[in-house]
Amino acid sequence: MGKFNVLQHDLVPEHHLVPVGEEDKVLKELDISKDLLPKISRNDPTVKALEDIHGKLDNGRIIKIIRKSPTVGYSIYYRVISGEVFK
Amino acid sequence: MTGGISKRIYRIQFALLSPDEVRKLSQVKVITADTYDDDGYPIERGLMDLHMGVIEPGLKCATCGGKVDECPGHFGHIEMAMPVLHVGFIKEIKTFLDSTCKVCGRIKLTPDEIANYRAKFEDIDMATSDPEIIGMMSKKVTDEATPRLVCPHCGSQQKKVILDKPTTFREEGIKVTPKEVRERLERIPDEDLIFFALNHEVARPEWMVLTVLSVPPINVRPSITLETGERSEDDLTHKLVDIIRISQRLRESRDNGSPQLIIEDLWDLLQFHVTTYFDNQTAGIPPARHRSGRALKTLVQRLKGKEGRFRSNLSGKRVNFSARTVISPEPFLSVNEVGVPEKAARELTVPVTVNIFNMESIREVIKRGSGPRDEFGRYVTGVNYIIRPDGRRIKVTDQNAEENSKRIEVGWTVERQLMEGDIVLFNRQPSLHRMSMMSHTVRILPDQTFRFNLAVCTPYNADFDGDEMNLHIIQKEEARAEARIIMKVQEQIMSPRFGGPIIGGIHDHITSMFLLTHDNPLYSEERTVHMLNYLDIDEMPEPVIKDCKKYYSGRDIFSLILPKTLNMRFRSKLCSSAKERCEYEKEPEDKEVYIVNGRMIHGTIDEAAIGPFSGIIVDRIFRKYGPEEAAKFIDRMTRLAVGFISYRGFSTGISDYDIPEDAVSRIEEISSQAVERINKLIETFRKGLFQASPGRSVEESLEIEILSETGKVRDESGKIASAYLGLTNPSVIMARSGARAKMLNISEVAGMVGQQSVRGGRLNRGYYNRTLPHFKPGDIGALARGFVQSSYKSGLNPLEYFMHSIGGREGLVDTAVRTSRSGYMQRRLINAFEDLKVDEDRRVQDTVGAVIQFKYGEDGVDPTRSDKGKTVDVDYNAFDIENEVVE
Numbered sequence: 012m013g014k015f016n017v018l019q020h021d022l023v024p025e026h027h028l029v030p031v032g033e034e035d036k037v038l039k040e041l042d043i044s045k046d047l048l049p050k051i052s053r054n055d056p057t058v059k060a061l062e063d064i065h066g067k068l069d070n071g072r073i074i075k076i077i078r079k080s081p082t083v084g085y086s087i088y089y090r091v092i093s094g095e096v097f098k
Numbered sequence: 099m100t101g102g103i104s105k106r107i108y109r110i111q112f113a114l115l116s117p118d119e120v121r122k123l124s125q126v127k128v129i130t131a132d133t134y135d136d137d138g139y140p141i142e143r144g145l146m147d148l149h150m151g152v153i154e155p156g157l158k159c160a161t162c163g164g165k166v167d168e169c170p171g172h173f174g175h176i177e178m179a180m181p182v183l184h185v186g187f188i189k190e191i192k193t194f195l196d197s198t199c200k201v202c203g204r205i206k207l208t209p210d211e212i213a214n215y216r217a218k219f220e221d222i223d224m225a226t227s228d229p230e231i232i233g234m235m236s237k238k239v240t241d242e243a244t245p246r247l248v249c250p251h252c253g254s255q256q257k258k259v260i261l262d263k264p265t266t267f268r269e270e271g272i273k274v275t276p277k278e279v280r281e282r283l284e285r286i287p288d289e290d291l292i293f294f295a296l297n298h299e300v301a302r303p304e305w306m307v308l309t310v311l312s313v314p315p316i317n318v319r320p321s322i323t324l325e326t327g328e329r330s331e332d333d334l335t336h337k338l339v340d341i342i343r344i345s346q347r348l349r350e351s352r353d354n355g356s357p358q359l360i361i362e363d364l365w366d367l368l369q370f371h372v373t374t375y376f377d378n379q380t381a382g383i384p385p386a387r388h389r390s391g392r393a394l395k396t397l398v399q400r401l402k403g404k405e406g407r408f409r410s411n412l413s414g415k416r417v418n419f420s421a422r423t424v425i426s427p428e429p430f431l432s433v434n435e436v437g438v439p440e441k442a443a444r445e446l447t448v449p450v451t452v453n454i455f456n457m458e459s460i461r462e463v464i465k466r467g468s469g470p471r472d473e474f475g476r477y478v479t480g481v482n483y484i485i486r487p488d489g490r491r492i493k494v495t496d497q498n499a500e501e502n503s504k505r506i507e508v509g510w511t512v513e514r515q516l517m518e519g520d521i522v523l524f525n526r527q528p529s530l531h532r533m534s535m536m537s538h539t540v541r542i543l544p545d546q547t548f549r550f551n552l553a554v555c556t557p558y559n560a561d562f563d564g565d566e567m568n569l570h571i572i573q574k575e576e577a578r579a580e581a582r583i584i585m586k587v588q589e590q591i592m593s594p595r596f597g598g599p600i601i602g603g604i605h606d607h608i609t610s611m612f613l614l615t616h617d618n619p620l621y622s623e624e625r626t627v628h629m630l631n632y633l634d635i636d637e638m639p640e641p642v643i644k645d646c647k648k649y650y651s652g653r654d655i656f657s658l659i660l661p662k663t664l665n666m667r668f669r670s671k672l673c674s675s676a677k678e679r680c681e682y683e684k685e686p687e688d689k690e691v692y693i694v695n696g697r698m699i700h701g702t703i704d705e706a707a708i709g710p711f712s713g714i715i716v717d718r719i720f721r722k723y724g725p726e727e728a729a730k731f732i733d734r735m736t737r738l739a740v741g742f743i744s745y746r747g748f749s750t751g752i753s754d755y756d757i758p759e760d761a762v763s764r765i766e767e768i769s770s771q772a773v774e775r776i777n778k779l780i781e782t783f784r785k786g787l788f789q790a791s792p793g794r795s796v797e798e799s800l801e802i803e804i805l806s807e808t809g810k811v812r813d814e815s816g817k818i819a820s821a822y823l824g825l826t827n828p829s830v831i832m833a834r835s836g837a838r839a840k841m842l843n844i845s846e847v848a849g850m851v852g853q854q855s856v857r858g859g860r861l862n863r864g865y866y867n868r869t870l871p872h873f874k875p876g877d878i879g880a881l882a883r884g885f886v887q888s889s890y891k892s893g894l895n896p897l898e899y900f901m902h903s904i905g906g907r908e909g910l911v912d913t914a915v916r917t918s919r920s921g922y923m924q925r926r927l928i929n930a931f932e933d934l935k936v937d938e939d940r941r942v943q944d945t946v947g948a949v950i951q952f953k954y955g956e957d958g959v960d961p962t963r964s965d966k967g968k969t970v971d972v973d974y975n976a977f978d979i980e981n982e983v984v985e
């Protein structure tokens with residue numbers, strides 16, 4: 012069996028890498044600085060799965076997450092890759 | 099108070115107190131264990147020396163000259179005869195002894211390793227990095243140094259140090275004295291301390307062994323004078339007395355050359371006293387006790403746990419302007435009101451600042467004095483205190499009231515007693531959700547209890563078996579405004595938990611509404627007027643003419659309390675499982691409740707319509723007409739319910755469960771048949787012929803089979819019993835309407851109690867291989883495993899009673915375990931969420947501004963206003979518009 016891709020699991024929402032060039036646009040839209048965005052550990056399985064596609068991702072890259080919502084259809088969330096160790 | 103920020107914390111540094119610092123902090127060297135002389139005056143250089151502060155009025159502090167409330171207290175110190183270990187640092191001391199050389203004091207690492215690790219440690223900023231990571235790095239280094247038996251620096255042989263809990267170190271069985279420990283710690287060079295994450299400028303390891311002891315100010319350990327005039331010292335003072343005494347004896351013994359054994363004993367005793375002075379619950383030593391046998395409360399005990407400084411005094415405080423008493427019901431109050439006993443109302447006050455507009459009216463109130471009544475002897479608001487702008491309080495009495503009423507000027511504050519219509523906060527613990535504290539308007543009532551409308555029992559989770567509740571009088575205008583706008587009971591009708599009403603009719607309200615509307619009974623004019631007397635409505639419904647007399651139908655009476663434009667269509671609880679036609683309704687249309695333009699046409703009002711959690715009528719009224727109308731509906735509904743049911747009468751008793759003789763024997767028959775069948779199953783199992791169901795063992799399958807068998811008989815017996823118990827039976831009315839109990843409970847009383855269980859399986863524990871010695875070992879028959887054939891009404895035999903108690907106990911244990919666990923979980927959740935906020939864009943942020951959610955709940959929907967979690971109910975709105983009256 013090949014390596015399992017968590018992003019293909021039903022319960023894992025869509026994760027997309029925001030291209031560096033579009034980061035400013037996203038931040039401006041959200042009216043927020045990057046350090047105030049929610050973080051995601053670089054050890055997170057989804058980040059590793061994205062690295063399989065895009066190659067190594069630096070800390071500070073933004074990930075766009077699209078979650079299904081029973082009330083509004085889809086909700087969009089952003090997280091920044093962080094090297095911090097979360098407890 | 100000027101407000102604003104006077105000081106900001108820039109950084110915090112943790113350090114150890116050095117002996118020199120302790121001496122520098124100290125205002126007096128305490129040398130004698132005595133406290134007061136025979137005249138009750140503090141003895142100089144004693145534990146109550148005036149240099150450490152004053153607690154007696156009249157005396158002045160010898161250090162700062164301040165009087166009782168002015169002197170903040172000052173430290174003293176005790177010089178120890180011999181050094182002792184500080185229990186709080188035992189772990190750290192152990193690490194030092196383990197990982198450094200006992201001869202040269204260097205950390206037991208090679209120069210290469212030292213250079214390597216030093217670079218790593220110097221790389222991180224000790225002030226800002228995660229303490230946990232620093233701790234892990236330090237642990238890695240010390241763990242590497244610890245097992246080395248030869249010092250890499252001086253080559254000396256090392257021995258393994260063992261900690262004999264709590265405070266004794268041994269090396270190959272020989273005790274290492276605190277003095278020796280201190281000397282070893284002193285030898286550790288400053289530059290090696292970085293590996294222990296210690297800043298040598300403010301923390302030397304040898305300071306963890308005490309040579310001087312700081313004595314806390316007297317304010318921290320005040321003595322109290324008992325009623326008998328006897329003085330009683332604080333626990334800390336007691337402990338300090340012990341320390342000084344032993345220290346003195348130790349010094350004497352050492353100086354006059356007593357035998358080593360005696361010195362060592364005294365030294366150990368001193369160590370014990372110092373240890374218990376810090377923490378009287380240290381594992382491995384008996385706690386120091388008071389003469390009475392009570393364990394002393396020393397430093398750690400003051401801070402730790404639920405009764406400690408943090409949880410008891412800093413996270414939770416006692417407040418003024420509050421009252422607590424027993425609660426009782428009062429159906430004539432609105433849900434928004436609370437009845438306050440006169441006695442409490444006289445003590446609780448609201449501050450009113452005098453201005454040119456209220457001056458005259460306030461004067462009138464002051465004139466009344468502090469206990470005024472009107473001509474009928476009823477409560478009238480008085481005044482307890484008036485406060486001058488300089489803060490001086492003047493007590494108002496009946497004698498000086500007149501005079502004081504003239505003294506007030508603009509800017510004075512008058513503490514007025516509670517008044518009808520005041521807004522107050524009302525609360526019942528445990529406060530598990532926001533509806534546990536709501537604001538009510540005051541009604542002043544006689545007697546001694548707080549009273550409120552029964553519909554508010556649900557959000558507070560209150561009953562009247564002795565429950566007590568708290569009342570808080572709001573002291574500021576802003577808070578009063580908030581309380582009126584967002585905390586009133588009517589604003590809390592909708593629960594944020596499930597987007598439906600949490601307030602509604604309970605018990606008799608539901609029974610009453612059921613009786614009023616089921617089958618639409620007719621009532622004579624006289625009866626109708628009597629019932630409507632309970633309401634603030636003075637119109638009569640459309641009469642029904644029968645035999646030339648006016649009658650009024652129950653549904654029309656109920657319709658009076660509905661808003662005039664309400665349109666609804668829903669299933670009652672009674673007919674919730676009905677398909678074509680409801681078996682409990684005479685008319686087929688009645689399977690649905692149908693309300694058009696505020697008039698109820700079909701159906702039955704029950705739990706589904708007006709109950710808490712489900713009350714769909716309350717829900718719709720709240721959404722369409724707002725909180726005020728919803729509160730009005732609940733008020734009227736509860737009043738009408740109480741009025742109707744007290745006029746009609748309603749009661750239940752054991753005879754409600756009477757069923758015919760042959761029904762009883764039929765139930766007995768089916769239950770003995772079931773026991774037979776179970777025996778057969780067991781027989782097949784014993785013969786090894788029992789077929790296991792897929793994925794289960796034979797034993798498991800047998801258990802399941804037996805369990806379903808017992809379930810079946812219970813259901814069957816319930817069916818037989820309820821066949822004789824129709825909707826005329828009060829208990830059945832209560833169960834079917836959702837007022838109280840379930841049909842299952844009725845069949846337990848009239849039919850059979852059935853299988854008892856623990857953790858979802860039949861009872862199987864107790865004696866070896868059997869539940870009770872009345873059975874043969876290995877008996878797995880129905881009766882041996884908790885099958886109860888009797889009904890509650892016929893009574894259980896002793897064996898059944900025992901089995902039933904086992905089953906019943908599980909429930910009790912569950913609740914006990916659940917409350918403590920969920921309480922702790924709740925605490926952690928609250929602490930994690932307490933300072934999150936939602937901003938104008940519905941973005942959820944923490945105090946720093948870091949985003950938690952971009953839209954509250956990811957959809958920005960307030961669950962309180964949502965329709966059971968969904969945004970809108972399109973079908974209902976369409977139905978509502980369809981039926982709208984065109985004018």
Ligand SMILES: [Mg+2]
Nearest residue numbers: 561562563565
């Ligand atoms: Mg109670």
Ligand SMILES: [Zn+2]
Nearest residue numbers: 159161162169
């Ligand atoms: Zn002082």
Ligand SMILES: [Zn+2]
Nearest residue numbers: 199202249252
């Ligand atoms: Zn050495």
